[in-house]
Amino acid sequence: MSLGREVLQQAGRNPSQKTIDKYWTSQTTSLNFDDFCAILKKEKPTTKNELLEAFGKIDTEKAGYILHDELCKILTTRGDKMTWEEVTSITKQADFNCNGKLDYNKFCELYLTTSEQCCRAARARLESDPRLRQQHFGNQTGNFSEGMSKPSPRVSRKTDHKLPKGDSRTPSRPSSAQGSKASTSTSVTVGASSSRNTKLIIEPDTMKEWQCAQSKGCFYLEEDGEIISHKYRLQLPQRSAVCITIKPYNIPQAEEQMFGWRGELGAGVYWLLPFTTGCRLRKVKTQIAGEAKLLCRDEDGELALTEEFRAALLDVFETIDLDGNGLLSLEEYNFFELRTSGEKCDQEAWAVCKENFEMKKNELTRQGFLDLNLMEANDRDGDPWDLWVTLLSLGYNKALEMTEACPFVVGICAERCKPRIKAISLEAGGSQLSRAVCRSVLNKGEAKVLQGSENIFIYTYRSGSRITSVIENKSENKVIIHVNNEQSKNCLNNRGLTVFAVEVAPKSMMVSQHVMALNEQEEWIYSCVHSLVCKTSQCQGWEQPD
Known part of the structure; x- marks a missing residue:
């Protein structure tokens, strides 16, 4: 864990213990290069404005400085508590005028300069040693300052690799997949969407006579990239045919989209967990030039x-x-x-x-x-x-545009009784939602055995405008699966990476990725290679170069 903190610090981050605990749980045995890149994408470097805002909350008099004693008291008693020795070492380095006061404007400049020097040193070391540039996962080159992973380079070699039966695409495999003992590829071509006809088949004309209820809600994007939303309790007084729909609310470009389910439910109380892929609802990278006046x-x-x-x-x-x-x-x-x-x-x-x-x-x-x-x-x-x-x-940026939230409306119609729906909490879907998505894909999707590994299955399911891939690990060992989307065209996925790796626990299943069209008005191709990288005995600690 301490090594993980040091690596993140070398990449210009300064994670708190809370942040470390979020990624390094009791179940975590390793963090590989792709995991590291994903963390860097979620944990953005602190900006000068953010630092000044934080200090400004302490310096209520706007004097431009904070007394060392006052700073020590705050840092040793609040949040991720520091020791007196740690605080003193900081104030000694940042006591520019030797007057027992922290000039936090100068301190911010020192902090950012030091952080950038660490990044430059790490990049220089990376460039000077070719062995460090060769990573175990996808042969990726790490761009530490930006936290992004580049596509794996091609390797010139002849390979006679046959595609799975039924796949007519020409083999075009990245080097990482070619070198793997167990892998499988999946390809799906989806035509352009000429119109957004969202009239659901599940809404027959007879539903006009049904009794309905609805509630609004919202998906919110957390700092770590997790999506939370309202959860609901649905109550049905008696068994009835039911139609459940969800659609965006107050978002002009998406008003006509609607998804739903129709079936029969018995009398009782049910949980409703709204779901979104996260393909489009992602942290905004572009900086806003101006700030709206409030x-x-x-x-x-x-x-x-x-x-x-x-x-x-x-x-x-x-x-x-x-x-x-x-x-x-x-x-x-x-x-x-x-x-x-x-x-x-x-x-x-x-x-x-x-x-x-x-x-x-x-x-x-x-x-x-x-x-x-x-x-x-x-x-x-x-x-x-x-x-x-x-x-x-609430998901607004400094230009007062809602970019990191998505309001929606959930509708419930029942044929034989009056349904009741009530928002109960505002949180992530968690394991309940994850299991439900996985079960849905396993029931409806196309299954492929990972070639060379009979206990690992890749399920692919196309639902409307998205494709979802699920990995099922039936073995007794934890496995790490490398996922390569380099041959996909006009696609975006919920992970934000073209090449990444996922860890699948023994006897479990997990969503590998959700994929959607980048531009729905054009044809898009989902072409993915899943490869087995290692099992439990091979995956100990952070991946280190030889």
């Missing part, structure tokens, strides 16, 4: 919301108004609070809101919601920092 002064010099910010807040209101009645109940408002601050608003605080902001039937109105945000701005004397924290946590 606050302004009116004619009387009073603080006011800008029209742009007001419009964004009204969109937020529509998203968190789960029942769509134009008002926010305490329950709905608390989903908003948990997402933006991590804390709930209790009945006493809600009573204070009732006294200060417009309410109807004990629910917050749109105007009340706007006034509440304006009050927060006034409490900080016009500093928009807290407002930006709220917006960023």
Whole structure:
């Protein structure tokens, strides 16, 4: 684990223990090069603005410095606690004026300079030794500063490798696959989508007579790339034919998309776990040149919301108004609070809101919601920092565009009874959702045995506009599977890498990847090679060069 931290630090990251624990669990025995690249993509280097914002929260007087004693107290008692010795070693190096104060502007420059020097040293060492450039997984070259992996280079050699039966594509195999003892390839060609006709077959005309209920919700992208969403409880008073649909909400370019399921369910209570592949909902890499203005002064010099910010807040209101009645109940408002601050608003605080902001039937109105945000701005004397924290946590960027969230509507129609749906939590789908996706692919997908390894199966299933691949490991050993998509055309996957490796535990199954068209108006080709890299006895610790 300490080695993992050191490697990440050499790549310009400074992971906390919480971050390390997220990737290195009690079940983790190794992290290979592709895992390392994936971590770098999720854990972005700290920027100067982020550092200054953090120090600015401590330096409430905006003096530009922090007393060493005050800094020591904070760093040794909060968050990922440091020792007094560790803090002292920092303050000694950063006490530029020898006056017992930390000039945090200079410290930020020192930190970033040191980080860049570490990256340059690592790259120089990599370039000077050809052996270090040759990695075990896909022969990838590591670009440490960016955390991206490059496609594996071609190796000139003659190979007589036959494709699986039924695959008519010309063999074109990367070197990593050619050198593997066990591998299999899958190829699917999908025609261009000329129109978005999303009228589902599951919605017959007779459904007009069915009783329906619906709730809004949202997919949110976490800092580590994980996707969380509202989870629901569905209650059916009696056995009935049921139609369940989900579609994007308030997203013009995706309004017509809809997915659904139809079947019969007995009376009882069910969990509904919304699912999205994550192919398109990914962390945004491009930086926004300008920053939208959130606050302004009116004619009387009073603080006011800008029209742009007001419009964004009204969109937020529509998203968190789960029942769509134009008002926010305490329950709905608390989903908003948990997402933006991590804390709930209790009945006493809600009573204070009732006294200060417009309410109807004990629910917050749109105007009340706007006034509440304006009050927060006034409490900080016009500093928009807290407002930006709220917006960023809801998936907005600094241009007030929703880029890292996707609102949706879940609809339930039942033939013989009135269904009830209620949002229960806001979290990741977890193992329940993962098992459900895997079972669906195993039941409906095409199965191939990994050639040369009779206990490993690759399942591929095309569902509408996506392809999902699942790996099932029936052996007694943990295995590492190398996945190569270099021959795919016009595709993007949920992992964001063309070549990567996945670890599959004994007697288990996992999603290898979800793949969609980059441009749906053009033909796309999914061409993937799965190769066995090693078993448990061969995979100990971080992959090291010979």
